[in-house]
Amino acid sequence: MVLGELGGSVVRALQKMSNSTIIDENVLNECLKEITRALLQADVQFKLVRDLQMNIKNIVNLDHLAPGHNKRNIIQQAIFNELCKMLDTGEPSFMPKKGKTSVVMFVGLQGSGKTTTCTKYALYHQKKGWKPALVCADTFRAGAFDQLKQNATKAKIPFYGSYVESDPVQIAVEGVDRFKKENRDLIIVDTSGRHKQEAALFEEMRQVSEATNPDLAIFVMDGSIGQAAYDQAQAFKQSVAIGAVILTKMDGHAKGGGALSAVAATKSPLTFIGTGEHMHEFEVFNVQSFVKRLIGMGDLSGFIDKIQEVEYQQPEHMLELLDGNFTLRMMYDLYLLKGPMGQALSLLPGLGAKLMRKGQEKESQAKIKQLDNTDPKLIKDSRIMRIARGSGRKVAEVMEMLNELNEYKQRAKILSQMKEVKNLKKGGMSSLSRNMNAQNMSKVLLPQMMNMCGLRSSMKQMGSALLKT
């Protein structure tokens, strides 16, 4: 989950404020105090947090608001705007164009997740119809070529590298030339990392860059370093023309918020974030979508993007859901926000926040693991007791989880009966894919899925504006 704790705390603070009958200075101060605490815990720089707090207080002047103004909305909007301002990473980055050859060079320290991210980046574009290729110019780390080869083979992406050549410049040039000849439109060059910022690393980066003349150099940084990301980004920017930044390991790291704001402070465009070790745990970074999610408003554009991945990677999940089946496996993915389906559903307004609010993903994970792959109908009392004993849980907790599963199942049944869903299913997966455009999603499937997740009311509260985003 992306910055689960920070998001959960912000959502809780807003929820608490919304539950107050009267919103006065005290309630606002309390809400801001909790948000401030959460941001500091996420390693966001003190000055940034203090500015955010002051700006919100200046904008939301409760004494001067004419009666009839919706104070909650005004406060939420001010928090949204200020968080966006804080995380705004400056000018948009160079975007490679499909069909036109672009060379993209990846740089970063050793262990930052550079090699993994190269393949994630290639796969992301491949799923969108590009023809990517990978070049391994990392001759420093033994095993780097094997790792890239393994990842690329799994993702069915062409690759180039050498076990014998030790000159990274030569490998980079040969690889880029070969893939240009093969009309690949996205040639990704993985370069060597070092344990720390050292002269040899920067010199090698400069040489590879000079020889391959990349259209874009992407700096991959480990998000768990928090605020320290500021100095690292500045140092790399001074040595090579960095056009974009990707932050990795943003899954569950307490310091992720600090890394995000630090990158923003260097005004380096942040284009993607890595949210796990698996190939599909990779997300486009868009400030507004990200903040919407952080404060529990959901991210519908991200949802549509992700649901297309469900068809690509877990078509059986999509069909199962539309057939009215909601399985334990899906609930498992949902709780852990794993797999495209779990990730997609978490982007719906209210649901991501609901899951974050639980703040007990690990416990949920342990509970579900006990029941994974088991048909709940077959779970008799004695088995429930056994599961409870074996997992160290109360019987009531196991039953609560089974009830929740049944609830999802019933809603999935209702979803499958909808006329629109039946029409979508008629032509099988290919028709589903054809129909899976943004307009169709927002008109047909999306409202039904939200209904299924019991989100109709929160949707209404937030107004139809969300569907238009």
Ligand SMILES: Nc1nc2c(ncn2[C@@H]2O[C@H](COP(=O)(O)OP(=O)(O)OP(=O)(O)O)[C@@H](O)[C@H]2O)c(=O)[nH]1
């Ligand atoms: N949790 C998590 N782990 C990640 C993520 N991205 C990469 N990793 C893991 O981080 C470790 C290092 O990743 P690599 O891709 O080998 O790192 P690298 O920067 O290429 O390392 P060098 O080639 O030595 O420079 C691996 O175990 C990856 O699986 C991410 O977004 N989340």
